[in-house]
Amino acid sequence: MSITVMDSQLIFEKSRRGRQASAQVTAQLEADKALADIPAALRRRSAVGLPEVSELQVVRHYTNLSAKNFAIDKNFYPLGSCTMKYNPRGAHKAASFPGFLQRHPLAPASHSQGFLACMFDLQQMLAEVTGMRAVSLTPMAGAQGEFAGVAMIRAYHQSRGDLARQEMLVPTAAHGTNPATAVMCGYRVVEVPVDASGDVDLAELKAKVGPQTAGLMLTNPSTCGVFERNILSIAQVVHDAGGLLYYDGANLNAIMGQARPGDMGFDVLHLNLHKTFATPHGGGGPGAGPVGASARLAAFLPGPCVAQDKITGRYRFQAALETPQSIGRLSAFMGNAGVLVRAYFYARVLGREGIKRVGEFAALNANYLMQRLREAGFDLAYPERRATHEFIISFQALQKKTGVSAMDMAKRLLDYGFHAPTTYFPLLIPECWLIEPTETEDLDTLDAFVKALITIREEALYNPELVKTAPHTLPVKRLDDVLAAKQLDLVWRQVATV
Amino acid sequence: MSITVMDSQLIFEKSRRGRQASAQVTAQLEADKALADIPAALRRRSAVGLPEVSELQVVRHYTNLSAKNFAIDKNFYPLGSCTMKYNPRGAHKAASFPGFLQRHPLAPASHSQGFLACMFDLQQMLAEVTGMRAVSLTPMAGAQGEFAGVAMIRAYHQSRGDLARQEMLVPTAAHGTNPATAVMCGYRVVEVPVDASGDVDLAELKAKVGPQTAGLMLTNPSTCGVFERNILSIAQVVHDAGGLLYYDGANLNAIMGQARPGDMGFDVLHLNLHKTFATPHGGGGPGAGPVGASARLAAFLPGPCVAQDKITGRYRFQAALETPQSIGRLSAFMGNAGVLVRAYFYARVLGREGIKRVGEFAALNANYLMQRLREAGFDLAYPERRATHEFIISFQALQKKTGVSAMDMAKRLLDYGFHAPTTYFPLLIPECWLIEPTETEDLDTLDAFVKALITIREEALYNPELVKTAPHTLPVKRLDDVLAAKQLDLVWRQVATV
């Protein structure tokens, strides 16, 4: 890091009253004149307090800020459950074609055929990939996809007058969005434990399922990094009890092209396109969480969906009249359209064979990495299991011996230029890392990662302080999270000047 | 800097036989079949030896490499004579419109009106800004602009049968391209000294000028960072002797909108659009060096130039027949068109008032910075003169006292996040820096720069080793230039594998 003076300022601290990026000032109107038709009481009198900076200051500030991020474009980023694979620049460019960027969401069908054609094709492709009857693209992330799916389950039971089903089963290892979603949809959450080998405890499941069961939300492969081997039995148990099966598709990358949730008996699912379909995460979104449904749930899909007129070949949004059982709309327009366009590009470039290879090589990379780490003496959470696209290692033994925690190890890894795997998730494995290399990383990178881990373990054994106080080479040292929550500082408080 | 393993590899070292960025492979043809119509002896048999890497590897490699650069977008970059001002992103975007990017240089006029209109307007605008009769946009950088201008001077004398003029006068402080260009144009270079206050030595000039003089190449403001006060006398001396006056416009930023070379008596000039008109330098180009000519030289301008049909309003390239005296063509097509489009954008956004402000605020920033440094006790090369858009300080005294050279100071400045000013140029001031802040930098940045310089001077006085061994915070430490020239390694030598 250079000894720069202005390096850690906020954009507000670079502000100076009366400065502006003048090329961006598009008019020279007088407020009082222009707003004469608006009563004074409804007009703003207070200062707005936005920064007053030049265009160069903005460009320099945010360019320099960006340099403080790790990112796929710079670093190996094996964040478990997040599928940080390469985000094709071609997809970004295609989604940025002016025709797509400038299309207004309420544009008439006459000026929407290009966009709608892509969306129609994407619906079909995702249905084929997942083995579902129909797909709605509209949910804006995984969690909203879950909401749509669970709401569809609810709507289905209600449509049959089956109002007693008030419980949603969720495995203990599930991602937090699953129980949170079930509650948002009005369900009571009943947790199902996972057994020692990472599978759902079938006996427990049988004990908990019943006429009160609306359904089961399952991630498969699970967040334990293993494939749910009893899936067919599980499906049967739940279905026999009249419940429905929800598939959390966040981990689809592990099996994409190799096995399909629809074939496993799932009734409804969501996909995380910002994982499996390589759309960029953007430092926290946007995502896209399309939902797919089996034949019995297809009618309940959220809208709008795109239909093609068989005769003219023209595309249009389905009208509400055509989909009376739909759970309706989850966003003002049709969700994160630009993310969908990117996913469409990706799916088209991959095609049938490419889609199959995703799961194949995601699994190969994860299993190879797991095996290398096993051989290097790291503790696997499920040593007897295959890795899927990810796997878990635990630092519990190391922690007991040296006091160096999984978090310390993660922070130290940053010094080596690798992003840390997911830490402390799933919660049931103590001091764990969930490691997901993805299929787009090469062998040399995996080997370099193993080498770094071995080195850091040496450091933990012989110089634990070094690891406990890591990172040492980043723009900031270890940050105080407790202080952040205690002395809440969410908004910079300096009196606004304009 | 992180402890990354793959950080300093060449792209070749990441290569692996048989790997490819498959999405970029556009066909699956067999060479032997496809090339059957080409005799074997004319076909390539040897390996090509390009790197075999994945798309992610490429993106990551070049993203990480880019981070090792200083750039205007990240750093204050007061490189004298280089006018490192903000490069508007709007210009970049406008030049990247598909209509411009996809226009082929030999496209018919029917599909060129948009581009030609911009070029025509730019010709007019540059003529107005410089006070010249006409402008040709085609030279591809400053040096080629100089070539064009000097070739025009030669063509002019030749057209008059005035063949005795074989000498080009060049001040000692001139940029190296001036004498080099004169030689390329077939002239003998005669140097004219600069006096103690930075002006051309008028007596010496008078002594050297004569019937053998083809012309004088002058930069004004000169590379000494001062305005040539005797410019009108100089022009008269040269003109009286039958010579012509060439204006090196690399320093036009200092006076843009405030004074015009055409009004000073210059007969021909070039502009550096990649300086004065804010087009990006790209780590060493592309530039654009349009030439402007007074009435008597206009006929000699290089082609192609754009003309507008008065009746239809349509634009076209002038035909060779229309410009029989033109010195002809300097590039296959019309030079660095994309740079010209960017400059056009810039000129349009600035407009008349904006153009005037360029010189005004470039001078204000330079003079302010010079004054601050003067007050802080730094040695100015021309303390009694106004700065123009740049000025010179010398570290000779410091160097004598501490052994710390201007280069050491420059290297240490890098550690502070500022790019170094131009060092050791012009050669006539020992241990000098030529400092050009440009008009797009704000006061806080200038003040921070002064502060850094003061600190570094302290370091030089009290810890000279620290400065002599700088930089310390960049991806590499001080590099060995002598070794580079002695053990020439221009091409990575590892046997190609494919």
Add this chain to the structure above:
Amino acid sequence: MPYIPHTQEDTAQMLDQLALSQTQDLFDEIPLSLRSPSLQNLLVGESEMQVMRQMQQRADLDRYQLSFLGAGSYHHHIPAAVWDLVGRGEFLTAYTPYQAEASQGTLQVIYEYQTMMARLTAMPVANASLYDGASALAEAILMAVRANRQTHAKNILMPDSVHPLYREVCQRLTAAQDVVLHALPFNPLTGQIEQAVLMQFVDMDVAAVVVASPNVFGVIEEVHALTNWAHQQQALMIAVVNPISLVVLVPPGEWGEKGADIAVGEGQPLGVPVASGGPYFGFMCAQQQWIRQMPGRLVGRTLDRHGKPGFTLTLQAREQHILRSKATSNICTNQGLLVTAATVYMSLLGPEGLKQVALASHTNRQQLVAQLQTKGFEILFSGPSFHELVVRLPVAVEPVLDHLAQQGILAGVALSPWFEQFPNCLLMCTTEVHTVEDLDQLVQQLAQAVAKIAAVPVRAAELFGV
């Protein structure tokens, strides 16, 4: 193998390490019956070049010359620098900033964003984004229900003048939690909420009152009176606002005597292209006291081991990954990149630039209203308005829109699918991107189209059909 770097030797070496003979063996824990689906309905993969060309051709189908569409998504000029910066790989391809030390770029951006939004709305705190304006409103309603300890009832007053698509989304997202949305009619002359109707709700336990201003017609509501009334009723006030309007209109934090409790809205106008409706972002600001009920991520400033300031996600104990079924919301991935765009946009525009955008948008509306009236068209709603307007045509809207679309002009949104009571009405929007010539062209073409349709009213749809 697109985007997969493995050579055959790599694969062989890796399988070797695993003592496997083929990659298929990696899937031996999956029941055999499930393995290797045919995927026959997928096309064969194509190169970037091929797919890009096809998509370029498709995208070109959707281009037009002029658009006056608004209704929740607005055409503003986006400075070129915005997406050049936002598109940098460091912002684009980072995950949610869980590892704070390796994410200071994104985290500082969000902190700056939170500050900007708080200042723009004059509210004390802002979160790091929700999906879009509509879902942000739904989350605000759920938050208000949680926050309002004065009542256990889940009654929400939801004016009809709130964007109908927002109302639909709120209905969808809140119904399962037993929230009841009570409609509030608007005055058909002013386009504002009919305050007299509020009397009906004086005795109801109301958790929150929603007010959108400008509302779906572009009409500015009587925000002070409405806010004061809500607070008298012990109800929370939820403001739905257009961020661009806030540089000229009274911000939610200054509504009534105490200010709105929660302010939400669609962030799209702040540097995000209209792009078929997304990705956009929903913003949410609130009074300090409600912060622990806020959904979504929050970034806080803290110190590192050496006492240097830095940024980190904070108050995560509200979120699904910690609280699970007790979380304030299920939201996880949100709209980080769009927030980055908004932050850069607001920095570039600054207070003056943003004000000029608002003033020009508004002035163009005045201009358009005047021109339409000159041509004899009726403008609905007398309430003060911001940058949108409703015009009544003497003929059906659809054929007129079709006719104009054929000239490349997208003139507005037909109102009757949302408001049956307003047939023949068109919702139009002006912004700073429109020039005098654009308005002239629109009005002229509109008048011509109306004249044509009026002349052949019967078969109009066929004549100018889609």
Add this chain to the structure above:
Amino acid sequence: MPYIPHTQEDTAQMLDQLALSQTQDLFDEIPLSLRSPSLQNLLVGESEMQVMRQMQQRADLDRYQLSFLGAGSYHHHIPAAVWDLVGRGEFLTAYTPYQAEASQGTLQVIYEYQTMMARLTAMPVANASLYDGASALAEAILMAVRANRQTHAKNILMPDSVHPLYREVCQRLTAAQDVVLHALPFNPLTGQIEQAVLMQFVDMDVAAVVVASPNVFGVIEEVHALTNWAHQQQALMIAVVNPISLVVLVPPGEWGEKGADIAVGEGQPLGVPVASGGPYFGFMCAQQQWIRQMPGRLVGRTLDRHGKPGFTLTLQAREQHILRSKATSNICTNQGLLVTAATVYMSLLGPEGLKQVALASHTNRQQLVAQLQTKGFEILFSGPSFHELVVRLPVAVEPVLDHLAQQGILAGVALSPWFEQFPNCLLMCTTEVHTVEDLDQLVQQLAQAVAKIAAVPVRAAELFGV
């Protein structure tokens, strides 16, 4: 003040420091008569939004549907990643890497580029770029004249089959240094250099022989024989090559027994858009022994104080800023950014991707030739060719081109302005971007246009005029 950050207070404070009352005083060393020109012919400045819209409209005027133009500038697919990377501010807004430690990004890119170009041409060294292909050839000629110690004469053999625009540039750039370019005719049947004519030059002191292969007609020359002949004559061989062709054609380093001495060419096909002719870049490779005569920048690998490898500009003693009037060239700013694009492009394509580009371009040519012949058109030149072809029409070329242009098809370049001896001839180019349908459409439209023009030969120009 566009792009100027000063507030009024800033300006006042700065003037204060300078003890001046107004900025105009800063110019008091400039003679009064010269100060403050009116610049009345300049327009008033406009905002980014306004200028961008006008430029967008202008750019749209130049769009077309299909292009088969080549002749020195080629339509290839450029992977999206190329300009996303090259457009990063760190590459875009850096200067020439004078401060090596602060420019390792650019320097390593150039070192990698030099390596790639050396490998592609099979030559030992490459420089960091020249302006474009044409000026690179001119520089190569001047370099050969300096390098060839066997003769003081400045005679260069310059085939007529070299691109006529290149010949013009060479003439212009070398004439003042007394270089004489002697024309070498080509065989009108094969399109290749007429080797018999070489006999005429056996007794001349020839400094260098230029050979372009593929030449301007796309025809591949007999490079081995020509190179051996040149070397027998103690002349240097200057190869002018299309970089894409080098993955399938014998590279200059392997021409004849000793290889070419200097290889130059236009780098545009390697990731640079056609963009009205520039910025492109000229590349230059040479045998090791000529390196000190090379113009332009060179990057070398060296070590830092700690022994770590790094990169720096080297052999600067050849350049104008050191040697001044004795420099190898006046070139200073060159085409760094385009070289960056080429480096990224070559990395992305790799040997296989690049080979497929060449093969598809070539196969499309074969396809087009066959289709044109089927329609009865005559193809000129029997020599083996790469991705360009010359077809003779039964009618004048210009009205046919105009007619096709009206359909959005830019079919090729008329040959007669360059080669009077070939009236009615069209130079066409195919690359990997063309599909079977594109070729079909071209041939069909071409045949139709020719038929039309043939039917009304006289007033054709008026009928289909510009």
